[in-house]
Amino acid sequence: xxxxxxxxxxxxxxxxxxxxxxxxxxxxxxxxxxxxxxxxxxxxxxxxxxxxxxxxxxxxxxxxxxxxxxxxxxxxxxxxxxxxxxxxxxxxxxxxxxxxxxxxxxxxxxxxxxxxxxxxxxxxxxxxxxxxxxxxxxxxxxxxxxxxxxxxxxxxxxxxxxxxxxxxxxxxxxxxxxxxxxxxxxx
Amino acid sequence: xxxxxxxxxxxxxxxxxxxxxxxxxxxxxxxxxxxxxxxxxxxxxxxxxxxxxxxxxxxxxxxxxxxxxxxxxxxxxxxxxxxxxxxxxxxxxxxxxxxxxxxxxxxxxxxxxxxxxxxxxxxxxxxxxxxxxxxxxxxxxxxxxxxxxxxxxxxxxxxxxxxxxxxxxxxxxxxxxxxxxxxxxxx
DNA sequence: TAGGCTGATGACAGTAACTGACATCAAGCA
DNA sequence: TGCTTGATGTCAGTTACTGTCATCAGCCTA
Numbered sequence: 156x157x158x159x160x161x162x163x164x165x166x167x168x169x170x171x172x173x174x175x176x177x178x179x180x181x182x183x184x185x186x187x188x189x190x191x192x193x194x195x196x197x198x199x200x201x202x203x204x205x206x207x208x209x210x211x212x213x214x215x216x217x218x219x220x221x222x223x224x225x226x227x228x229x230x231x232x233x234x235x236x237x238x239x240x241x242x243x244x245x246x247x248x249x250x251x252x253x254x255x256x257x258x259x260x261x262x263x264x265x266x267x268x269x270x271x272x273x274x275x276x277x278x279x280x281x282x283x284x285x286x287x288x289x290x291x292x293x294x295x296x297x298x299x300x301x302x303x304x305x306x307x308x309x310x311x312x313x314x315x316x317x318x319x320x321x322x323x324x325x326x327x328x329x330x331x332x333x334x335x336x337x338x339x340x341x342x
Numbered sequence: 343x344x345x346x347x348x349x350x351x352x353x354x355x356x357x358x359x360x361x362x363x364x365x366x367x368x369x370x371x372x373x374x375x376x377x378x379x380x381x382x383x384x385x386x387x388x389x390x391x392x393x394x395x396x397x398x399x400x401x402x403x404x405x406x407x408x409x410x411x412x413x414x415x416x417x418x419x420x421x422x423x424x425x426x427x428x429x430x431x432x433x434x435x436x437x438x439x440x441x442x443x444x445x446x447x448x449x450x451x452x453x454x455x456x457x458x459x460x461x462x463x464x465x466x467x468x469x470x471x472x473x474x475x476x477x478x479x480x481x482x483x484x485x486x487x488x489x490x491x492x493x494x495x496x497x498x499x500x501x502x503x504x505x506x507x508x509x510x511x512x513x514x515x516x517x518x519x520x521x522x523x524x525x526x527x528x529x
Numbered sequence: 530t531a532g533g534c535t536g537a538t539g540a541c542a543g544t545a546a547c548t549g550a551c552a553t554c555a556a557g558c559a
Numbered sequence: 560t561g562c563t564t565g566a567t568g569t570c571a572g573t574t575a576c577t578g579t580c581a582t583c584a585g586c587c588t589a
Contacts, residue, residue, distance in 0.1 A: 307490035
């Protein structure tokens with residue numbers, strides 16, 4: 156056994172979500188989170204840049220998944236198709252963690268500070284997707300537009316999915332929403 | 343003459359932008375901004391919710407313009423057309439304030455905290471646009487999708503416009519970008 | 530096996546964003 | 560003339576976040 160309990164980072168994440176749910180984000184201090192995790196405030200800030208970031212460690216996983224899917228798509232596929240497929244693949248991950256996603260989303264959407272951070276993560280997702288598209292040969296501004304369109308679809312699809320228990324699976328909602336976007340934009 | 347110099351709010355905004363440009367956002371304290379404006383830190387926080395917000399008072403003007411344009415559009419117009427026209431109209435405002443917009447954008451894009459806030463304002467713009475579309479009879483999720491598509495177009499168009507001195511006017515860049523989106527999504 | 534190095538943590542002091550409570554005082558109104 | 564109002568100042572307090580130094584188990588190396 157090591158000198159310290161393992162998984163400090165994970166313990167902090169769990170403690171934070173727990174407390175944010177129980178008593179709200181603003182009413183929770185970082186010192187409390189650290190204490191529940193058996194650590195100190197200073198250690199919290201060694202693992203996370205700020206009080207918000209502790210809820211967003213999963214976003215880089217999503218981003219890697221997205222970029223990987225884009226890079227793996229066969230050359231010559233239209234960018235919008237590449238993007239929608241990639242988001243559908245990433246959506247699979249969330250589908251598998253639906254209970255967690257729901258719990259987390261309830262906290263995030265209740266606090267402007269956290270919504271802000273989520274938007275920043277989405278913007279990062281969009282930038283990364285656009286870069287992956289450019290690497291695959293799509294020029295600007297088409298790459299950015301396809302990436303932004305993908306994020307728009309994801310946003311709307313996610314909201315429909317999260318608010319509709321027992322509804323269709325997220326990847327399917329994403330594909331369906333993409334078709335709707337196509338109709339809306341074409342009109 | 344009143345008891346205090348008038349336009350406290352405007353003075354704070356100008357002082358803040360000035361200092362953010364000169365020495366950077368993080369290196370500027372709210373106390374310094376207030377001092378330059380001839381006020382105290384406490385008064386700053388009576389006018390603006392936080393250190394970021396002082397750069398974003400213009401966003402509600404943009405939002406009002408956008409919503410007004412949507413509401414004024416003739417019934418029966420396809421939502422995407424309504425949205426693009428509305429953003430083009432809003433773009434006219436920025437075109438007229440290009441020098442200011444450029445200066446301000448240089449500060450905002452240099453600091454993650456400020457980019458975050460800008461994304462929140464964009465999200466608010468999207469929500470307000472979607473609501474205006476719904477009021478005009480467009481059902482969900484079409485209203486949200488059209489609004490998100492509009493924001494996507496605006497984002498890409500704004501970036502192209504700001505980075506291209508002597509290029510076409512913002513409203514024209516917006517319309518052109520909208521056509522590109524249509525092509526990208528249709529593909 | 531002794532001794533030094535490393536990396537995660539604790540302890541502690543400090544800065545600055547933000548808030549609540551109360552005081553001030555010119556202008557307008559009764 | 561006196562009351563109310565609204566924008567401001569003052570001051571004390573909380574908490575997010577940072578810099579710095581100390582600690583110490585496990586590992587590596589001589």
